[in-house]
Amino acid sequence: MERDFIRNFCIIAHIDHGKSTLADRFLEITGTISKEKMQAQVLDDMDLERERGITIKSHPIRMQYTAQDGKAYEFNLIDTPGHVDFSYEVSRSLAACEGAILVVDASQGIEAQTLTNIFLALDNNLAIIPVLNKVDLPSAHPEEVRRQVADLLGIDPATILSCSAKTGAGVAPILERVLVDIPPPGGDASAPLKALIFDSKFDSFRGAVAYVRIFEGTMRRGDAINFFSTGINYDVDEIGFFRMGRFPLDTLQAGEVGYMIANIRTVSDIKIGDTVTTRLGGTQEAVAGYREVKPMVFSGIYPIDKADYEDLRSALEKLQLNDSSISYLPETSSALGFGFRAGFLGLLHMEIVQERLYREFNVDIITTIPNVKYHIRMKNGDELYIESPAKMPSQQEVEFISEPVTKLQIITPAEYVGAIMKLCEEKRGKMGTMEYLETTRVCLHYRIPLAEIIIDFFDRLKSCSRGYASMDYEFDGYERENLVKLDILINGTPVDAFSSIVHRDNTYHFGQEITSKLKELIPRQQFEVAIQAAIGNKVIARSTVKAFRKDVTSKCYGGDITRKRKLLEKQKEGKRRMKQVGNIEIPQEAFLAVLSRD
Amino acid sequence: MRCSLYIHIPFCFSKCRYCDFFSVAGHDDLIDEYLEAVAGEWKLYERNTPIELTTVYIGGGTPSFLSIAQWERFGKMLLKQLPCVSGAEWTVECNPESFSAEKASALAAVGVNRLTLGIQTLDDRELRLIGRPHTSRQAMEVLDNPALLRFNSIGIDVMYGLPGQTIGSLNRTLHALLDRPIVKHLSAYELTIAEHTPFGRHRSILPLPEEDAVSAMTGALHAAASDHGFKQYEVSNFSRDGFRCRHNSGYWDHVPYIGLGCAAHSYLHPRRFWNIGDIIRYCSMVKSGAFPVEREESIDAAALAREMAFLGFRRNDGLNEEAFREKTGMDFRRWAGEDRLQRFIDDNLVVYQRPLWRATARGMFAADYLARELF
Numbered sequence A: 001m002e003r004d005f006i007r008n009f010c011i012i013a014h015i016d017h018g019k020s021t022l023a024d025r026f027l028e029i030t031g032t033i034s035k036e037k038m039q040a041q042v043l044d045d046m047d048l049e050r051e052r053g054i055t056i057k058s059h060p061i062r063m064q065y066t067a068q069d070g071k072a073y074e075f076n077l078i079d080t081p082g083h084v085d086f087s088y089e090v091s092r093s094l095a096a097c098e099g100a101i102l103v104v105d106a107s108q109g110i111e112a113q114t115l116t117n118i119f120l121a122l123d124n125n126l127a128i129i130p131v132l133n134k135v136d137l138p139s140a141h142p143e144e145v146r147r148q149v150a151d152l153l154g155i156d157p158a159t160i161l162s163c164s165a166k167t168g169a170g171v172a173p174i175l176e177r178v179l180v181d182i183p184p185p186g187g188d189a190s191a192p193l194k195a196l197i198f199d200s201k202f203d204s205f206r207g208a209v210a211y212v213r214i215f216e217g218t219m220r221r222g223d224a225i226n227f228f229s230t231g232i233n234y235d236v237d238e239i240g241f242f243r244m245g246r247f248p249l250d251t252l253q254a255g256e257v258g259y260m261i262a263n264i265r266t267v268s269d270i271k272i273g274d275t276v277t278t279r280l281g282g283t284q285e286a287v288a289g290y291r292e293v294k295p296m297v298f299s300g301i302y303p304i305d306k307a308d309y310e311d312l313r314s315a316l317e318k319l320q321l322n323d324s325s326i327s328y329l330p331e332t333s334s335a336l337g338f339g340f341r342a343g344f345l346g347l348l349h350m351e352i353v354q355e356r357l358y359r360e361f362n363v364d365i366i367t368t369i370p371n372v373k374y375h376i377r378m379k380n381g382d383e384l385y386i387e388s389p390a391k392m393p394s395q396q397e398v399e400f401i402s403e404p405v406t407k408l409q410i411i412t413p414a415e416y417v418g419a420i421m422k423l424c425e426e427k428r429g430k431m432g433t434m435e436y437l438e439t440t441r442v443c444l445h446y447r448i449p450l451a452e453i454i455i456d457f458f459d460r461l462k463s464c465s466r467g468y469a470s471m472d473y474e475f476d477g478y479e480r481e482n483l484v485k486l487d488i489l490i491n492g493t494p495v496d497a498f499s500s501i502v503h504r505d506n507t508y509h510f511g512q513e514i515t516s517k518l519k520e521l522i523p524r525q526q527f528e529v530a531i532q533a534a535i536g537n538k539v540i541a542r543s544t545v546k547a548f549r550k551d552v553t554s555k556c557y558g559g560d561i562t563r564k565r566k567l568l569e570k571q572k573e574g575k576r577r578m579k580q581v582g583n584i585e586i587p588q589e590a591f592l593a594v595l596s597r598d
Numbered sequence B: 001m002r003c004s005l006y007i008h009i010p011f012c013f014s015k016c017r018y019c020d021f022f023s024v025a026g027h028d029d030l031i032d033e034y035l036e037a038v039a040g041e042w043k044l045y046e047r048n049t050p051i052e053l054t055t056v057y058i059g060g061g062t063p064s065f066l067s068i069a070q071w072e073r074f075g076k077m078l079l080k081q082l083p084c085v086s087g088a089e090w091t092v093e094c095n096p097e098s099f100s101a102e103k104a105s106a107l108a109a110v111g112v113n114r115l116t117l118g119i120q121t122l123d124d125r126e127l128r129l130i131g132r133p134h135t136s137r138q139a140m141e142v143l144d145n146p147a148l149l150r151f152n153s154i155g156i157d158v159m160y161g162l163p164g165q166t167i168g169s170l171n172r173t174l175h176a177l178l179d180r181p182i183v184k185h186l187s188a189y190e191l192t193i194a195e196h197t198p199f200g201r202h203r204s205i206l207p208l209p210e211e212d213a214v215s216a217m218t219g220a221l222h223a224a225a226s227d228h229g230f231k232q233y234e235v236s237n238f239s240r241d242g243f244r245c246r247h248n249s250g251y252w253d254h255v256p257y258i259g260l261g262c263a264a265h266s267y268l269h270p271r272r273f274w275n276i277g278d279i280i281r282y283c284s285m286v287k288s289g290a291f292p293v294e295r296e297e298s299i300d301a302a303a304l305a306r307e308m309a310f311l312g313f314r315r316n317d318g319l320n321e322e323a324f325r326e327k328t329g330m331d332f333r334r335w336a337g338e339d340r341l342q343r344f345i346d347d348n349l350v351v352y353q354r355p356l357w358r359a360t361a362r363g364m365f366a367a368d369y370l371a372r373e374l375f
């Protein structure tokens, strides 16, 4: 296809503003998907996405668009996720595009990720087409939102389109706008090959499927290729494009978006952001890669069943190919055995990875309390970073601990400002500026420790603003704080998986909370179980799980035998999912529950 | 086919507040039709195979709630024709509020030779709190009734861990009852609270004894039983020598049994099945000539092994590894794991005397734990 007839663009927005629904309408209008196959948010094809109603992965798809000029164009669309944890997916997709449709929910207005996404698009020099969505809602106030958006982008309000992705009203003109406002890709199909891997997926039959954007040259089936960063060679087995599945082609040319399969089984051979070229006569210069994503939240991942360790390793490897933002290293815990310490972009991301490991790879895991990466200055002058509280040196040797701090921005209706300020204060936030986006909408800026927002901040924010406030944060350096390591001892043995690093002012409260929570969650055993929270040698909170007096039911006659056997079988199944710590059985929920402080 | 027979009578004078059994109060108009249906259900079995009954157990609900006339009719319709082997044990559950010498005679006349009495406690306040309709005085009058002498064995049911109950009141109940030479069997149940009962709904306001107190009550129970010459033979069952309940022991030995009536369970190896728990539908199904079965399962070797294990640890007789092999085709030690069994022995939960694996007194309190470990 002639480059002039290609447009590469993505849809970006704050979470739930209707990106995937708008993509549905595009697919319908262009006849990419038949009416019978259509379903809401059809591109969200992972089970998890459908269940949660959110987009997790970027989804590329190619459409044939016949424009008003009567000519056929190739539109490469990428639907992106809106949740803050997945903004790296967005930024990667942006690098494969020349333009972005910025969707803004006309009933909500500009929210925190709307801003973040605008900046990402501007950083990537993309043409932005703002669109007001959900104008069918009675609560929509499109004129006000139109003014906000125009102000923010410095454009004429009259040029902003509005639509209802749900009913389809106003959607068709957006595609015409894509044609006019987004420039066709540059590049020369006869130049040496230069392609960017912007995403990948693991297919158990075909190996890694790389999502590529060709910037220069042409990629052909059978090409002998070379990865820039690793220097590894492969032969291209198959190339093609996505249209609700993979469609093979003979060539992909400069300006196009598609996929490449090269029987890549070694997952570490392929890196997102890497440049692909041909072995002979290839390009000398790489595409500007991505800023490496830095995991923000760390937690231990352990197989529930020891025998699953190797399965877990290979599952993580494969998952990493689908999601390059996961990082992990082997780790050993005295309580949990062999496992990994993994880094995630946020709590939702962590939850999703856990679910995917279970569903897609069938490994049952336990995750430990999430924490941030601490910087430690030792008395002897040494400096180190730790990603696991268990690795924290003893308090006596530590000069001080610093923790990561973020710049947090919250956009909220003015009436909730009081409640939000109280929340931020409780979470050790330091207030910066506060500005009015309009008379009733406020943007608050805080500096706040990352550790305080990864746990339950978002939920608390939502509940104290009745769901109206939105937030976004970015890393803003390390700051020295009065932090200590809090250990949890079970019958005198510290369980490293329960350790955490907390602000000294919160230790007592936190210790109480964990010990009483664990008391509820650790089932009775044949002996008494003491649960203690301690800083160094000093116990600051304690609870006890009494021993079983009796673990047998009174009655068991003819009608009870089946029921009783099934109950015991069910309990046994529950036991299988428990972790043996010393001679004590701790259910998975205990590990999870400790995560949710309140 | 030799087997046991259970007949469920799901009618009561009133509904006790903890009751989790399938029974109704205030539907006396259904009784006659129901008894006919039970007789009809029996015919469905009899038609297929010749049967010999080794034990019969009529439970409830409250079987003694049926009037004398109803018993007589039921006797003519069904009970008198039951093909019992000679010496068969035949039990009927009776509650003090509906007991009378005449009714006892009517029962004896159809062949009943064992009664159990649902006394539960002799403390009137406790009786009221759990919603039993009788008084302690009525209970003692039943025990004094010479009609009881017509039966081979009298058993009593007692409960502990009741709201407002103390060790003292439990001891008074136990000693007053076990003192009677006529009482040969004791079933003692700790109160368990099922969710969908009035107790389940009001659990938080019940003056339940503390855990330590309940555990002391368990101790008191065992002491009282042995003081009076009763031996424990199952978690909740004690008897004087030679007076164990053979019918219930059959359940634990996986002997085949037919259950007649609403919600009754049957086990005819390898099938275990149970009847629908709806009196009207039960009656109409039987009338239409169909087995009123709600669901069934097939007990394969794996399920049988598990059942034998958890039942075995509940009993003084323990688990017989030879019977285990015979019934399941598996080797018990291999199935259970030698090291696990050794751990049980080391922890003083289980003793082994070839061919029996038996829970110790402590182990019997942890029978579910033992079973879960082995499953």
Ligand SMILES: Nc1nc2c(ncn2[C@@H]2O[C@H](COP(=O)(O)OP(=O)(O)OP(=O)(O)O)[C@@H](O)[C@H]2O)c(=O)[nH]1
Pocket (backbone or CB within 6 Å): A013, A014, A015, A016, A017, A018, A019, A020, A021, A022, A041, A053, A054, A055, A056, A080, A081, A082, A083, A133, A134, A135, A136, A137, A163, A164, A165, A166, A167
């Ligand atoms: N009334 C109305 N609802 C809409 C419209 N567009 C989307 N929605 C609804 O808004 C919700 C979110 O839509 P999605 O398309 O999943 O939003 P998204 O932006 O893709 O969400 P994420 O991918 O999770 O960030 C769904 O319940 C849609 O049905 C619209 O134009 N009008």
Ligand code: SF4
Pocket (backbone or CB within 6 Å): B011, B012, B013, B014, B015, B016, B019, B020, B021, B023, B060, B061, B062, B095
């Ligand atoms: S007498 Fe027995 S079956 Fe009837 S209500 Fe009371 S406990 Fe339930």
Ligand SMILES: [Mg+2]
Pocket (backbone or CB within 6 Å): A019, A020, A021, A041, A044, A054, A055, A079, A080, A081, A082
């Ligand atoms: Mg979406």
